[in-house]
Amino acid sequence: MFSQLTHATPVEHRLSYSLNLLALLGISFSLLIAFFYQIAFHELPCPLCQLQRLGLILVGMGFMMNAQFGPSTIHYAMAIIGALAGAGTSLRQVLLHIAPGDTGYGSPFLGLHFYTWGFISFVMVIAFTSIMLCVDHKHFSTPRLQRLGWIAVLIISLFLILSLANTVSSVMVCKLGPCPDDPVQYFLPF
Numbered sequence: 001m002f003s004q005l006t007h008a009t010p011v012e013h014r015l016s017y018s019l020n021l022l023a024l025l026g027i028s029f030s031l032l033i034a035f036f037y038q039i040a041f042h043e044l045p046c047p048l049c050q051l052q053r054l055g056l057i058l059v060g061m062g063f064m065m066n067a068q069f070g071p072s073t074i075h076y077a078m079a080i081i082g083a084l085a086g087a088g089t090s091l092r093q094v095l096l097h098i099a100p101g102d103t104g105y106g107s108p109f110l111g112l113h114f115y116t117w118g119f120i121s122f123v124m125v126i127a128f129t130s131i132m133l134c135v136d137h138k139h140f141s142t143p144r145l146q147r148l149g150w151i152a153v154l155i156i157s158l159f160l161i162l163s164l165a166n167t168v169s170s171v172m173v174c175k176l177g178p179c180p181d182d183p184v185q186y187f188l189p190f
Contacts, residue, residue: 015135016066016071016132016135016136017066017067017152019132020063020064020066020067020071020132021063021067021151021152021155023063023125023128024060024063024064024067024155024156024159025155025158026121027056027057027059027060027063027159028060028155028158028159028162030056030117030118030121031053031056031057031060031159031162031163031166032158032162033109034049034053034114034166035162035165035166035169037106037107037109037114038169041107043106043107044173044183044185044186045169045170045173045183046093046105046179046181046182046183047174047178047179047180047181048089048090048092048093048096048115049093049105049106049114049115050170050173050174050179051085051086051089052086052089052090052093052114052115052118053166053170054082054085054086055082055083055085055086055087055089055118055122056082056086056118056121057082057163057166058078058079058081058082058085058086059078059079059082059083059086059122059125060082060159060163061078061079061082062075062076062077062078062079062080062082062129063075063079064156064159064160065078067148067152067155067156068148068156071132071136073133076129076132076133076136079125079129080125080126080129080130082125083122083123083125083126083129084122084126086118086121086122086125087118087119087122087123087126089118090115090116090118090119090122091119093105093115093118094115094116094119097113097115172186172187173186173187174187175187
C-alpha cells in the first residue's frame with residue numbers, strides 16, 4: 001500500500017490519507033445538508049447555488065483522488081480551482097443580497113445563508129489545501145491505485161452518490177438549458 005511513496009513513512013501517509021478523507025467527508029456533509037434543504041423544504045437551488053455545488057464536487061474530487069491514488073499536486077490543484085470558483089460564486093451571491101432590508105435567498109442555517117457558509121467553507125478549503133501541499137510536498141510521486149479501507153469506501157460512495165443526486169437534481173431544475181433565476185418547480189421528463 002505504501003510502496004509507491006518512497007519518501008513517506010506509513011504514519012505520514014496515513015495522516016495525509018486520513019485528512020483527505022476527513023475533508024471529503026466535510027464536503028459530503030455540505031452537499032447532504034444542501035440536498036436535504038432542497039428536498040425537505042422545497043428550496044430549489046438557484047443558478048449560483050448550482051455553481052457552488054459544482055465547486056464543492058470539484059473540491060471533493062480532488063480529495064477523493066488523493067485518498068484513492070495518493071497525494072498529488074494535480075489533485076490539490078483541482079481542489080483549489082474548485083474552491084476558488086465556489087468562493088467567487090458565493091461571494092457574488094453574498095454581494096447580491098448585502099443591501100439593507102434584503103432577506104437573502106433561501107432559509108438561513110445557523111443564522112447564515114448557505115452562500116455565506118459556502119464562502120466561509122471555500123476559504124477554509126483553500127487554507128487547508130495550501131497547508132496540505134506544504135505537508136505532503138515530499139510525498140508526491142506517480143499516482144497509483146491504493147487499497148482503501150471500508151470507511152474510505154463508505155465516504156467515497158457517499159460523496160459519489162451525493163454528486164450524482166445533485167447532477168440529477170440540476171437537470172430536473174434546469175432541464176438542459178439555462179436555469180431559472182428563482183426556480184419554483186422541478187421539470188420532469190415524463
